[in-house]
Amino acid sequence: MKNISKYEAINFLNNRDAIFLDVRSYSEFEYGHIPNAISIPIDELNEKIDLLEPYKNENIVIYCSSGSRSFTASSFLSRNGFRYIYNLTGGISPLQNYLVR
Known part of the structure; x- marks a missing residue:
């Protein structure tokens, strides 16, 4: 995992x-998200991890509002064998110009 x-x-x-x-x-x-992002709320990640299995060896950028939930999710995926995990520090706010609504 890398921040x-x-x-x-x-x-x-x-x-x-x-x-x-x-x-x-x-x-x-x-309300707004990165185009083509996959939405899995942090509280559902454990039960829906299989949805991410096809991406286990691909770059995955994880984000939330502040960086706290994404850090937790990044750590979880790293522990479960996902190799290229990137946590967006500070959350999605700085990327407002890239969001779709």
Whole structure:
């Protein structure tokens, strides 16, 4: 697991070189999210981890509102064998210009 800045996340986004995982609530996701992001709220991650299995060896950028839930999710996925996990520190707020609603 690696913590990344908004600039590194934008690089992944621009290069389409990562899967984005939104671990906020469904209502937060609907309010605005990274295009093509997968939405799995942190409290459902354990039971829905199989949905991420196809991406086990791909870059996964995990984000939430502040970076706290994404850190927890990043640690969880790393412990479960996901190899390329990136936690967006500081949350999604700095990426407002990239969100779809």
